[in-house]
Amino acid sequence: MGPVSEPIRPARRGRLARSAAAFAVLLGLASYVAVHQMTGSKGTPRCSVGSGENRYEFTPEQASNAATISAVGTTRGLPERAVTIALATALQESALRNIEHGDRDSLGLFQQRPSMGWGTPAQIMDPVYSAGKFYEGLEKVRGYSRLPLTVAAQKVQKSGFPQAYAKHEPDATLLAAALTGRAPAALTCTANETEGRPGDPELVRTELVRAFGEKAAPRAVTGGPSAGRSAAEPPVLVVPVRAAEGAEAARDADGADGADGADERRGWELAQWAVARADALRITEVVYGGRVWRAGEAAGGWSVSPGAAAGSAETVRIRLAR
Structure with missing residues (x-):
């Protein structure tokens, strides 16, 4: 018979493994939250759409990226709803900033991962390319324009926090109306x-x-x-x-x-x-x-x-x- 301590080693290893897994999950969550806190609007907003309580203020950097996302969508012949979905997604993933960091190897406006086949890091950091890849995925979602925005965005992004897209829909709707030209002189x-x-x-x-x-x-x-x-x-x-x-x-x-x-x-x-x-x-x-x-x-x-x-x-x- 071996030492008394021998039988308890597998259980100890099991507890250690579970603790390590839990720590990894918490670390991933902390990283996700940190990225989205860091990617909030910086500086004094100098652009806006809407009026009164129905108003969104943002920086020139965010405006530039939003305009690119919208232009890529309409140039593909997609409706305003597609642009709204894309803008809400980018608002959640990067706060409309073309960032070089994120959860694991996530990059850019849509936090796309090179390891998951979205493209090379250089490609993903190109707003025209990354927007095009998002729309490419969205076009494969059957009936996306009739789906709730969170559902449509999640089918493309496969996010761990799918409901987070919903809070950006009002701002994305204002942006899309202006940047697709439906709302003249709105930006x-x-x-x-x-x-x-x-x-x-x-x-x-x-x-x-x-x-x-x-x-x-x-x-x-x-x-x-x-x-x-x-x-x-x-x-x-x-x-x-x-x-x-x-x-x-x-x-x-x-x-x-x-x-x-x-x-x-x-x-x-x-x-x-x-x-x-x-x-x-x-x-x-x-x-x-x-x-x-x-x-x-x-x-x-x-x-x-x-x-x-x-x-x-x-x-x-x-x-x-x-």
């Missing part, structure tokens, strides 16, 4: 018009095409040294307004009034994308639909401009810092 931002580097027309063109496709490529760039004029004259990009392929049908389902309604909505989508990305791309003025947004305006909103009305229905004019 307001303030930006510093004087500090920082000059705007780069080629960078703005690249970002427009990456988000919206070649049809959003500017028709012309006026002003600036690249146009053979004085460098003191700020560059202005003239962006055509036309519904993307597949977008008109999707927007008719959202309530757009035929081709004219789809084009007007597209114009406001492009215009408010430019406002949302103003800080990142050094945009100082956006003109569309007889209204103008200027970076230097204290309220950061849209104003009626008689000089902006002529010919502005078919193009969005984006002025850059010089």
Whole structure:
């Protein structure tokens, strides 16, 4: 017969194993909570949508990422509901910040994991790519537009906390209405018009095409040294307004009034994308639909401009810092 202590060793090992497993679960939960606390809005919000109690305030960084998520969705011909689901998911997973950390190997706006086949770390850290991968998964969910938002998001994300998406639906709905163009002049931002580097027309063109496709490529760039004029004259990009392929049908389902309604909505989508990305791309003025947004305006909103009305229905004019 062996020592008395021998028979109790397996039980002790079992307790140790259970304790280690419980500790791992608690560590994972603590990591998840810490990430979502750290990814809250930082700095003073300078962008907003909505009004009164039905209002969401957020930073230019968050606005830029939200605009990219929306643009990728509508360019795929998806309805506003898909954009709302994507924005609510990113609000929960990263607070709309493109973060380089998370639970285990999770990264980016949607906290996608390279080890789970979402892509390489570099790909996942590209907001256009990561948004596209989210929509790719969402499109495989049958009837996602009729499902509760938490259910639709969870079928893509496989999160350990699926009900958390629900609390972001009101804010995501406001953002989606503005960024898809259904709510004209709804997105307001303030930006510093004087500090920082000059705007780069080629960078703005690249970002427009990456988000919206070649049809959003500017028709012309006026002003600036690249146009053979004085460098003191700020560059202005003239962006055509036309519904993307597949977008008109999707927007008719959202309530757009035929081709004219789809084009007007597209114009406001492009215009408010430019406002949302103003800080990142050094945009100082956006003109569309007889209204103008200027970076230097204290309220950061849209104003009626008689000089902006002529010919502005078919193009969005984006002025850059010089």
